[in-house]
Amino acid sequence: MPEVRLEGLGKTYGKVVAVGGVDLVIRDKEYVTILGPSGCGKTTLIRMIAGIIEPSHGKVFLRGKDMRGVPIEDRGIGYVFQNIALFPNLNAAQNVAYSSRARGADKGVQEKVAREHLKLVKLLDRMAMFPDEMSGGEQQKVALARALASGSDLLLLDEPLSALDARVRVDLRYELRRLTKALGLTVVHVTHDQEEAMTVSDRIVLMRAGTIVEAGSPEELYSQPKHLFTANFIGESNFLEGWVREKVDSLTRIEIREGSTIEVLGSTLEPGDPVVISVRPEFIYPFTTGLRSKVTSSIYMGTYWRIKATTEGDDEMNFDVPITDGHLYQIGQDIYLMVNKRAAVLFPRPREGVEEAISLE
């Protein structure tokens, strides 16, 4: 039985389409992330699931039941807010116990619920503290405990980590996934952070301008994106424009410029088609032949060097060299770059231009 099913779900404000007809099924115990840039409609979407925003059209089904007309409090969801929204007039324990209090449970039950769930997030020692006495990370963990304490098996997370420091965020990602998996919850998590999405999700749903671009496991979206936008948004990519020159066996040969070609494995595109090649920085290697380029900068990234180089065609190429290589690149140095033909992905060249197709704003 699917936990969450969205059918043609949409929201318009006057003439502005915030979300336009989304169909999506989120399976039982699945951790799904709705990922996309600001204004793509992801927050509107999750709020419609929760019942905070009334949809303009389409339906939300939770546990198979149509949720039209069902108020927030009867949808059986746990919700974690971007701005944390711990009740400032209640301490940690009272916050966590709120759901059982709202159901009219007595003091003893409330206390037990608070203890149990604060223990889950390892914050038992903060029971009597008020929100403003805790750090941002602790507050968000209490908010998570509060949502879990409602006893729901469906957790909606609305940019739960974006108010926190980068380093705290990293730790909490792992914590979040560990906890929700251990409890066997179905999770819908909204974020604009593609790294966060990859770390926590079973499946990522990438949105842009109110619609779903594509959905798939982190690995699928990273390694075999079906859209140019995905290739750029999830992880970094280098983009090279060219034409399909010929197809030889399983190889497709792309001409970037007069006399400069790249070979890529497989493709349905035909000779003469204008294409864009997308390659991840870790799949470009300096070699004895290839695209002639000039190194413009090298940045120390801890376990690898990020090298930037400019090709003769003035394309900027980013590639990564493991520190263990022990090889240093000098700015201005001439090198040849090879593209891993297994890891490059081909797209038909978009009519509006690459720049526009991958635009984030």
Next chain:
Amino acid sequence: MSYTVTDWDLIQKYVFDDPATVQLIQDAIVASFEIAAIVVVIDIITGLPMAWILVRKQFRGKQFLDTLIDMPLAVPTAALGFSAAIFWAVSKPSAEAPWFAVGEISSPFILVLLLHVIFSYPYMVRSLAAILEQIDQTYETAGQTLGASKLTAARTITLPLFRAGLVTGIILAMARSLSETGGTMIALATMANSQGFQTGPSLIGTLKSGLALNPDLAAPLAFISILLIALSLVLLVALKLVVMKVRLPAGRVWPKWEKILSRGIAPKLKDGFSGAFLIIIVLIPSFFIFAYVFTATASQGDWQTFWESLANSFIIAGVVTLVDIFLGIPLALYIARNKKGRLPQFLDVMVNIPLIVPTAALGYSLGIFWGGAPFISAIPFLLVIFAHIAFTYPLVVRNVEGAVEEVDAAYEDTARTLGARRLQTFRKVLFPMIKASVLAGAIMAFTRSLGETGATIAVAGTSVNTAPVYIVELINGEQFYMAALTCIVLIVVSFAFMLALRLVTRKRRAG
């Protein structure tokens, strides 16, 4: 106040030795506080749902509702008093109330109560809405996602966070009720039989009017003024302490009942009731005067004095507003940008004291204070201006202070690092951002000064003839038609002035 110290024996002689006077003062003061208390309770009960509608609901015509609520603020209380009395009360036959007026209220107490609700209601709604606006709605939504019904969430989360704001609303509404003089005097004079009923301020007004004929009234006048000031301050402190300490009984939840009340017909009834209250109790009585002039018999009056009084009112209000702005902005800036310091916090409290002291008592106290200065006491006009500044200054300071606090200090900081001196920063960066609030403060101060009766009478008797004072005189002389016309002119001019101000601001913003 120095009067009390030097002339205590006079007070002893004319007040305590005269049981009738003691009784009079006691009755008036008790009535004042009773009315203020009941008015506040009514305001909260009816104002809270209205504030909720204004802040939390999105609907067409919300702008319109917003304006409706502020309308009584633009009507001088003197005009309100007459309008409400004609609408509700059994009025003097010479007043010729139209046949479709309610005309049923014969208790002066209830009439004054209804009148005070009209002009304190907008203050309460505004204060409550302002706080509600600051409370993140996410809290309620969070409560709902945790299984609480709307009512439960609002009651257990939002209301406890509301407390500080509630105090402000209560104090403002109560102070307005405790202060009001002109409207009350007029309403009482319009009644067929006011049974000698007086509130504290109306008693001050009456005594002061009679002072020229009977100098013995000075002592009771001083006494009641002091008593009113002292009691108001005590009440203020008590309120602050009590409301902040008392725990609202928000602990228990009755899920079933609250759920029923959260849905279906109950919320609609509540909203409908709020709207009906606004229209029937607040708006219709406010503007009933317009209906009145069409039905009453026309009569001629002294237009010369009328225009003079109007001019006086405008000059006073104008001067007062200008002074308020020029002295108010620097203080507001200082308080808003140094919120944590001891001195600014102290000043913040001090500035607001005139707001809670009844203006009639304040006016009398100021009259005595400045009376010692030979130059100023010679010009009653100046005295009136000083008195009006005292109670309008806080309005400007509060408005500007609130606006400055809203503006992120980072704007000014950035401007400084870009090379702007302090004054340049204020002129080019901060002022354009708070202009609207400065104007709002100015409008409030202006209309408040325009409508003020009590302080004017208390400070200068009837020697300075402002429009509201003139209306009081007309009513006392039973020239009701003329009084109504005067009221209407005052209302129309106030409105026109506010509209003009708004237009000017809008144009400037667009340019």
Next chain:
Amino acid sequence: MPSITLNQVRKSYGDIKAADGLELEVLDGEYLCILGPTGSGKTTLLRLVCGLTLPDSGAVLLDGKDITRWEPEDRGAVMLSQTYSLFPHMTVAENVLFGPDLRGMPDADQKHLLADMLDIVRLSSRADALPKELSGGMMQRTALARALASGTEILLLDEPLRALDARLRINLRHELRSLAKTLGLTTVHVTHDQEEALVMADRIAVLRYGRIVQVGTPGEIFDNPNSPFVANFVGQSNFFTGKVEAKAGNTTVRLSDGRAVHARACQFPIGQEVVVGIKVGNTDISKEEAGPLKGRIERILFEGKFLFIDVQVPGVGLISSKVPSWRMGKLAVGDDVNVHWAWEKATVFPLPANGLAEELRVD
């Protein structure tokens, strides 16, 4: 040419020491990142430099000149707040010309300057737009143009990328740095994001509790952290506590459960209780190669370029490792693996006085 020096600068708010003896030198033309968790005093440091906050004691020097008591407008150091503070009632052009206008620059010159500045930040077509009509990235560029137009040589950036989407942030890092570098500005950039600091900075100063914990190039900070806190804050680390057992070129540390691990040379005497820190990214796992620790893979997360792998090591606990994602098919949950690392990458620290957990707190 602008260099900034902080000399024993202190500033307290009540009991909170926002600056507790700050000692820092920012070199001319340098891009320096101040990195630290929320509440470590990063913003206070910036405000002390530009004069919006005055220190309780200590001195702020500009090119060796004491400017501790100077007004902000006389220092010529422009601050960019987190939200950019573009004046909402002014257009892009008016915002950019705010500084020149104050100085009374002639109109013709202003026009030229505006054209130049908008050209640099690629906003020539948006000169008449109001800030609220701009995207986050454009707002940031306008704020930069405004700073540059004021003629400043010092740029103070308070978390300039925080308000932007994660993906956009990555794009703008490079842009921001190269602009500052091209124009030869001395830049102090405050951030809580260690990756941002690594990518953007010439040097990083790590701040905690109002004190500067370590200053160095990204390489030095990453490879030679001077405390477990820095080791964990800048890139995650695995930590082991034990006693120094032998020192011969490298250090051998005996863990409490009897196993031995190796790390770089240290000055601690044999027998001293120490902590060994090794970056997650430098912790390798394999089935073939031998290693000091053996465990079972508990979880594998695909993070794009890397796999993040948790290994349960009996007696030690969870050890994390980041390996290139092309190894995806070769590792699976439940596999028994050896954990190992190059000892040159592991650092030995004295056991923190307030306990390891407290030392590692990141918020």
